[in-house]
Amino acid sequence: xxxxxxxxxxxxxxxxxxxxxxxxxxxxxxxxxxxxxxxxxxxxxxxxxxxxxxxxxxxxxxxxxxxxxxxxxxxxxxxxxxxxxxxxxxxxxxxxxxxxxxxxxxxxxxxxxxxxxxxxxxxxxxxxxxxxxxxxxxxxxxxxxxxxxxxxxxxxxxxxxxxxxxxxxxxxxxxxxxxxxxxxxxxxxxxxxxxxxxxxxxxxxxxxxxxxxxxxxxxxxxxxxxxxxxxxxxxxxxxxxxxxxxxxxxxxxxxxxxxxxxxxxxxxxxxxxxxxxxxxxxx
Amino acid sequence: xxxxxxxxxxxxxxxxxxxxxxxxxxxxxxxxxxxxxxxxxxxxxxxxxxxxxxxxxxxxxxxxxxxxxxxxxxxxxxxxxxxxxxxxxxxxxxxxxxxxxxxxxxxxxxxxxxxxxxxxxxxxxxxxxxxxxxxxxxxxxxxxxxxxxxxxxxxxxxxxxxxxxxxxxxxxxxxxxxxxxxxxxxxxxxxxxxxxxxxxxxxxxxxxxxxxxxxxxxxxxxxxxxxxxxxxxxxxxxxxxxxxxxxxxxxxxxxxxxxxxxxxxxxxxxxxxxxxxxxxxxx
Numbered sequence: 001x002x003x004x005x006x007x008x009x010x011x012x013x014x015x016x017x018x019x020x021x022x023x024x025x026x027x028x029x030x031x032x033x034x035x036x037x038x039x040x041x042x043x044x045x046x047x048x049x050x051x052x053x054x055x056x057x058x059x060x061x062x063x064x065x066x067x068x069x070x071x072x073x074x075x076x077x078x079x080x081x082x083x084x085x086x087x088x089x090x091x092x093x094x095x096x097x098x099x100x101x102x103x104x105x106x107x108x109x110x111x112x113x114x115x116x117x118x119x120x121x122x123x124x125x126x127x128x129x130x131x132x133x134x135x136x137x138x139x140x141x142x143x144x145x146x147x148x149x150x151x152x153x154x155x156x157x158x159x160x161x162x163x164x165x166x167x168x169x170x171x172x173x174x175x176x177x178x179x180x181x182x183x184x185x186x187x188x189x190x191x192x193x194x195x196x197x198x199x200x201x202x203x204x205x206x207x208x209x210x211x212x213x214x215x216x217x218x219x220x221x222x223x224x225x226x227x228x229x230x231x232x233x234x235x236x237x238x239x240x241x242x243x244x245x246x247x248x249x250x251x252x253x254x255x256x257x258x259x260x261x262x263x264x265x266x267x268x269x270x271x272x273x274x275x276x277x278x279x280x281x282x283x
Numbered sequence: 284x285x286x287x288x289x290x291x292x293x294x295x296x297x298x299x300x301x302x303x304x305x306x307x308x309x310x311x312x313x314x315x316x317x318x319x320x321x322x323x324x325x326x327x328x329x330x331x332x333x334x335x336x337x338x339x340x341x342x343x344x345x346x347x348x349x350x351x352x353x354x355x356x357x358x359x360x361x362x363x364x365x366x367x368x369x370x371x372x373x374x375x376x377x378x379x380x381x382x383x384x385x386x387x388x389x390x391x392x393x394x395x396x397x398x399x400x401x402x403x404x405x406x407x408x409x410x411x412x413x414x415x416x417x418x419x420x421x422x423x424x425x426x427x428x429x430x431x432x433x434x435x436x437x438x439x440x441x442x443x444x445x446x447x448x449x450x451x452x453x454x455x456x457x458x459x460x461x462x463x464x465x466x467x468x469x470x471x472x473x474x475x476x477x478x479x480x481x482x483x484x485x486x487x488x489x490x491x492x493x494x495x496x497x498x499x500x501x502x503x504x505x506x507x508x509x510x511x512x513x514x515x516x517x518x519x520x521x522x523x524x525x526x527x528x529x530x531x532x533x534x535x536x537x538x539x540x541x542x543x544x545x546x547x548x549x550x551x552x553x554x555x556x557x558x559x560x561x562x563x564x565x566x
Contacts, residue, residue, distance in 0.1 A: 029394065031390070067387075069387060070391070070394050072395065072406065073394045073404070075366060075398070075406050076360070076405065079355075083359055104384055108352045110312075111350070115355040118356075122359065131384070132416065132450065133442075133451075134439070134446060135444065135448070135449065137446040138447065156417070159417050161417055161421055163419070163421040164416070164417045166418065166456060167418060167453075167461050167464075168416075170456075171453055177453075178450050178453050181449070181450075
């Protein structure tokens with residue numbers, strides 16, 4: 001399925017064509033702040049983010065994924081640093097995927113949509129990750145607002161951690177698993193006339209064997225975590241998502257890139273090399 | 284199962300014995316701010332919260348549940364108002380359940396634990412709600428820290444919205460549904476020697492027919508949303524959770540209480556009447 005012009009998916013595809021299919025996680029844990037010689041506080045957080053944007057902006061990587069928990073850990077002052085990062089990344093031509101894994105119903109879902117996808121919000125990113133435990137249909141305020149603002153919603157469907165398997169492989173009344181059912185729902189949303197194709201994506205772990213769902217039919221961006229520290233190799237990503245359209249898959253890694261820091265040229269080099277390897281494998 | 288002294292569950296039980304089994308939701312949506320004659324910004328948010336604490340503090344209701352999305356909607360400045368509310372509520376002898384529905388794995392789960400349950404965090408509440416889509420076991424950093432700090436983790440297990448049914452009723456490999464499997468896992472955690480009994484609770488919608496899991500064995504607080512606007516009556520809560528120990532169930536409502544505002548005496552009266560009705564039904 002083609003992504004609609006101006007959709008989140010189309011923007012990702014264009015950026016991937018330029019820089020390679022890599023999503024660089026920004027995970028400023030206390031441990032990593034200390035390893036970079038920074039203080040475990042908002043000043044350290046700010047310096048960490050500035051280094052990442054300087055290393056990866058301007059076309060080195062297409063997409064960054066700040067992990068919201070590491071900002072929230074410092075309270076509202078940490079959230080203010082996330083706002084700063086989102087603004088700085090936009091200046092540096094980086095697509096920002098806020099890894100917030102939010103999810104709720106009704107007016108609450110609408111409030112999360114306002115926060116992460118609204119045009120006037122300081123936290124508005126290019127896309128936000130969501131949890132579907134309350135049902136994907138309950139998240140429609142997020143999906144609708146993303147469609148209206150050219151942003152994206154990335155649904156956690158098939159996570160790379162082993163603890164998630166029993167729930168995600170449970171069988172629904174329609175006879176398919178929870179994760180396959182979610183992938184089908186995502187494909188149906190992207191194929192509908194209500195939103196631009198490419199608005200709704202999925203998290204699909206790169207550490208797992210292939211799903212039976214035809215991923216080429218998803219119509220949205222696939223975020224594939226698990227590269228590096230969690231065990232997946234670039235060749236695993238290439239073989240598991242080989243049938244997908246070029247530019248629709250983002251291999252996501254954090255620790256294996258961030259361990260090159262705080263040296264900016266090393267951070268840039270390791271991201272560039274990984275993006276290049278992924279590009280050559282995935283075509 | 285008895286709650287351990289000093290656990291989150293024991294604190295809730297004590298507060299419920301004094302004030303009734305009511306959790307008052309604080310949902311400052313844009314619509315409600317305007318209905319109260321307040322501005323849809325951080326000043327309005329602050330005034331809204333101050334009114335709620337003044338109306339409900341000092342023993343009128345035992346537990347408040349700020350819905351984090353309505354703060355996040357105003358960016359970091361809104362999150363700062365949530366920090367203020369949490370501090371003010373503690374002064375007013377209100378137990379605060381942060382309805383954040385967070386959930387992630389490994390170091391990210393630990394970062395959410397630091398944010399919502401850590402001793403030094405300005406966002407630390409008495410308990411936080413979590414999403415189990417990645418597997419309850421993945422959330423162990425939250426569970427462990429809650430046990431250490433006398434705080435609670437409330438797992439969304441069986442939500443009151445219809446969109447959640449297919450996923451939550453899906454059947455796991457062990458032959459039981461996702462929701463029943465989660466309730467059994469929660470009971471096992473509370474019964475383990477690793478954490479105080481009463482640390483891990485569950486969200487179980489009051490709008491649904493009774494689960495087959497013996498809720499009296501959960502060992503944690505049950506948060507039962509759905510009262511009022513979503514259709515459950517106090518008598519439904521009483522009949523659906525009748526087998527549970529007194530003080531272990533919190534009927535949760537927001538709109539039906541908040542519609543009495545912004546008049547403080549009306550807000551207090553409607554909460555007091557509802558808590559009294561619930562108390563008399565639930566013994």
